[in-house]
Amino acid sequence: MLQVNNIRDHKEQYIQALAKRNFEAKAVFEEVLELDETRRNTQTRLDDILAESNRLSKEIGKMFKNGEHQKANLIKEKTGKLKEDSKELSEKLSSTIQELEQLLYTIPNVPHESVPAGVSEEDNEEIFKEGEIPVLEKTALPHWELAKKYDIIDFELGNKITGAGFPVYKGKGARLQRALITYFLDKATEAGYTEFQVPLMINEASGFGTGQLPDKEGQMYHMAEDNLYMIPTAEVPITNMFRDNLLTEKDFPISCTGYTPCFRREAGSYGAHVRGLNRLHQFDKVELVRIEKPSDSYAALDKMVEHVKELLRDLKLPYRILRLCGGDLGFTSALTYDFEVFSTAQDRWLEISSVSNFETFQANRLKLRYKNKEGKKDLVHTLNGSALALPRVLAGILENYQDEKGIKIPEVLVPYTGFDRID
RNA sequence: GGAGAGGUGGCAGAGUGGUAAUGCAGCAGCCUGCUAAGCUGUCAUCCUUUUGGAUGCCCGGGUUCGAAUCCCGGUCUCUCCGCCA
Numbered sequence: 001m002l003q004v005n006n007i008r009d010h011k012e013q014y015i016q017a018l019a020k021r022n023f024e025a026k027a028v029f030e031e032v033l034e035l036d037e038t039r040r041n042t043q044t045r046l047d048d049i050l051a052e053s054n055r056l057s058k059e060i061g062k063m064f065k066n067g068e069h070q071k072a073n074l075i076k077e078k079t080g081k082l083k084e085d086s087k088e089l090s091e092k093l094s095s096t097i098q099e100l101e102q103l104l105y106t107i108p109n110v111p112h113e114s115v116p117a118g119v120s121e122e123d124n125e126e127i128f129k130e131g132e133i134p135v136l137e138k139t140a141l142p143h144w145e146l147a148k149k150y151d152i153i154d155f156e157l158g159n160k161i162t163g164a165g166f167p168v169y170k171g172k173g174a175r176l177q178r179a180l181i182t183y184f185l186d187k188a189t190e191a192g193y194t195e196f197q198v199p200l201m202i203n204e205a206s207g208f209g210t211g212q213l214p215d216k217e218g219q220m221y222h223m224a225e226d227n228l229y230m231i232p233t234a235e236v237p238i239t240n241m242f243r244d245n246l247l248t249e250k251d252f253p254i255s256c257t258g259y260t261p262c263f264r265r266e267a268g269s270y271g272a273h274v275r276g277l278n279r280l281h282q283f284d285k286v287e288l289v290r291i292e293k294p295s296d297s298y299a300a301l302d303k304m305v306e307h308v309k310e311l312l313r314d315l316k317l318p319y320r321i322l323r324l325c326g327g328d329l330g331f332t333s334a335l336t337y338d339f340e341v342f343s344t345a346q347d348r349w350l351e352i353s354s355v356s357n358f359e360t361f362q363a364n365r366l367k368l369r370y371k372n373k374e375g376k377k378d379l380v381h382t383l384n385g386s387a388l389a390l391p392r393v394l395a396g397i398l399e400n401y402q403d404e405k406g407i408k409i410p411e412v413l414v415p416y417t418g419f420d421r422i423d
Numbered sequence: 424g425g426a427g428a429g430g431u432g433g434c435a436g437a438g439u440g441g442u443a444a445u446g447c448a449g450c451a452g453c454c455u456g457c458u459a460a461g462c463u464g465u466c467a468u469c470c471u472u473u474u475g476g477a478u479g480c481c482c483g484g485g486u487u488c489g490a491a492u493c494c495c496g497g498u499c500u501c502u503c504c505g506c507c508a
Contacts, residue, residue: 043470047477054442054477057489061441064488072488079488246433248449371433375450375466 001104001364003379004036017110020117020326028107035100042096046089053082105214109361111326112335118325124338125325130309131318133342134400142345143395144276146402147173150422155276165266165274165281172422176397176409177284179416180390181259184286184311188257188387191307193288196258198237201228206240209366211332211358221263230263234287235384239362242291247370247380253300254291257387259284277391278350284390290383293370294360297381301335301357304385308339308353311388314412317396318342320349334359339388341396350392355385 007014007029018025056079063072116125147153152173158166169177189195207213207229212220221230231237238256247254262285266274277283288307292300305321312319324336333356340349360379363369369377401408406423414420 040470043477047470050478051476054489058441060488065441076488083488248433371449373450 001361002107002110003360003364004032004100004104007032008036014110017113017115018108020111020115021108021329022119022327023108025107028103032100032103032107035096035103039093039096039100042089042093046086046093049082049086049089053079053086056082108329108331109334109358111329112357114323115329115335116323116325117327119327120325121328123325124322124328126320127323127337128309128321129319130313131316131342133318134344136344136399136402137404139404140345140399140402142276143343143398146398146407147276150406152176152422153277163281165279167277167280172417172419175417175419176413176422177390177394179413180388180393181284181286183413183416184387185257185259187311187314188286188288188307191255192253193255193257196238196241196256198234198241198258198260200231200237200260200263202231202236202240203228206236206243209240209243210236210362211365212236215331218267219265221265231260232264233262233386234258234260234285235289238287238289239291239366239382239384242368243366245368246377247291247368249293249370249373251370252291252293253296256289257286258289259286261285277395280391286387286390288355288385288387291368292381292383293372294378294381297357297359297383298335300381301337301355301383304355304383304387305337308355308385308387312339312341315393315397315410317393317400317410318344319352330354330356332356332358332361334361341392343392343395343399345399345402350395351389352392352396353386353388356383358382358384 002014011029011033015025015029056075060072060075060079063069063075116123118124141149144153144155147155150172152170154168154170155164157168158164161168185195201223204213204227207217207220212229212232216232220232223229237260238258241256242254261282263282264280266279266281288304290297290300290304309321319339319341322338322340324330324333324338329336336354336356338351339353339355341352342348343350359381362382363379366382368380368382370380372378397410398407401410406421409417409420409422
């Protein structure tokens with residue numbers, strides 16, 4: 001959520017930046033500023049009335065003490081009128097504030113200056129590419145067929161238990177999955193991130209804090225009876241650990257990692273592109289979250305990008321990095337880098353990580369602040385990134401490491417799997 | 424699921440109808456020559472920004488001239504019992 005003061009101070013700059021995500025901000029900003037003006041006027045008027053009313057109350061108190069009951073009763077009549085006025089004004093004030101907030105909820109984050117304009121993923125900017133794309137035999141298979149051939153993932157079994165998009169990993173498939181999780185967590189820990197195990201369900205306040213609510217409600221599984229949501233990513237519980245906090249300089253840097261399953265309804269996405277592991281309702285992910293002082297946040301973002309690069313280098317998977325264009329940028333993000341692994345047998349790129357700086361957009365909703373050197377309170381910057389999302393990494397490994405007789409395990413994983421081939 | 428207790432500033436913790444003590448931490452300054460102590464100020468939010476004013480004691484209602492305090496509803500936490508991995 002943007003701050004009204006910033007909208008006022010940087011109006012033209014924000015309008016231009018938001019145009020990069022094809023968000024027409026001019027009219028909304030006008031309305032925001034107008035409502036804010038009304039809010040302040042109303043408050044001033046209300047304050048005056050309440051001040052008068054408080055003053056009279058004090059007098060009445062004194063009069064009763066002095067036994068001047070008649071005089072007191074006279075003044076009481078006055079307070080009745082004041083009360084009516086104040087009620088009216090305070091209703092106006094709260095409805096104005098509500099209206100203002102509703103409006104602010106609809107405004108996405110202001111893109112960073114480096115974000116290219118654009119309307120769709122086709123306008124994303126490729127900024128880095130690394131790794132050899134292997135030349136596969138004609139007999140090479142897509143991962144869902146490999147999974148069946150070597151009996152390591154059972155999609156039908158998941159259908160039976162739950163439904164489409166809930167695969168069952170089996171034998172060496174399950175072990176490889178666990179190896180990846182442990183490997184990613186170890187790498188994050190080595191890089192200084194503190195590991196957490198967090199709840200997989202969140203309440204409404206948490207959903208609001210990181211921005212899944214109110215606009216992405218339909219993407220989460222909701223348990224109506226308890227009003228809880230299944231987490232779509234560990235970002236939500238991890239970042240919300242810090243909700244309503246007032247940090248001090250000493251608390252930084254804050255860097256957290258955690259493995260969780262993630263649950264997404266993915267309503268409306270079906271078809272060939274979602275086959276196999278490409279898109280699931282439940283998948284595993286290791287997430288990184290950082291809470292930074294504003295001055296340090298972009299350096300932190302770079303560090304996260306380097307971290308993810310290293311993982312992919314270690315796994316020897318061909319990948320590229322995209323700087324998301326305005327049209328593809330998430331609602332809450334100021335700058336996002338997507339990592340994509342090349343799925344050789346499908347001949348397409350698969351997103352396996354998304355690393356973002358939210359600047360103060362989430363912190364404002366989270367009421368997550370720190371006391372700076374001058375003792376003033378300031379919103380922090382929040383960041384997060386996947387390191388990494390498992391299913392597509394697995395798909396990449398299966399497809400890129402296949403030969404006619406099986407699948408080779410990337411060297412760095414062998415200590416974790418205890419085997420070097422699936423066949 | 425049943426019973427009870429509780430929710431006050433960054434933290435700790437008073438306050439049972441007259442308008443939020445105190446301590447610690449933080450920040451600014453003063454002082455003292457030693458890793459520190461002492462003193463003073465500041466130290467919830469908003470409006471005005473100069474005096475000042477309002478709001479704020481988990482959330483929402485109510486009673487009252489006046490509510491942290493009394494009443495109703497909700498919510499969360501803790502303790503005990505029950506159930507249970």
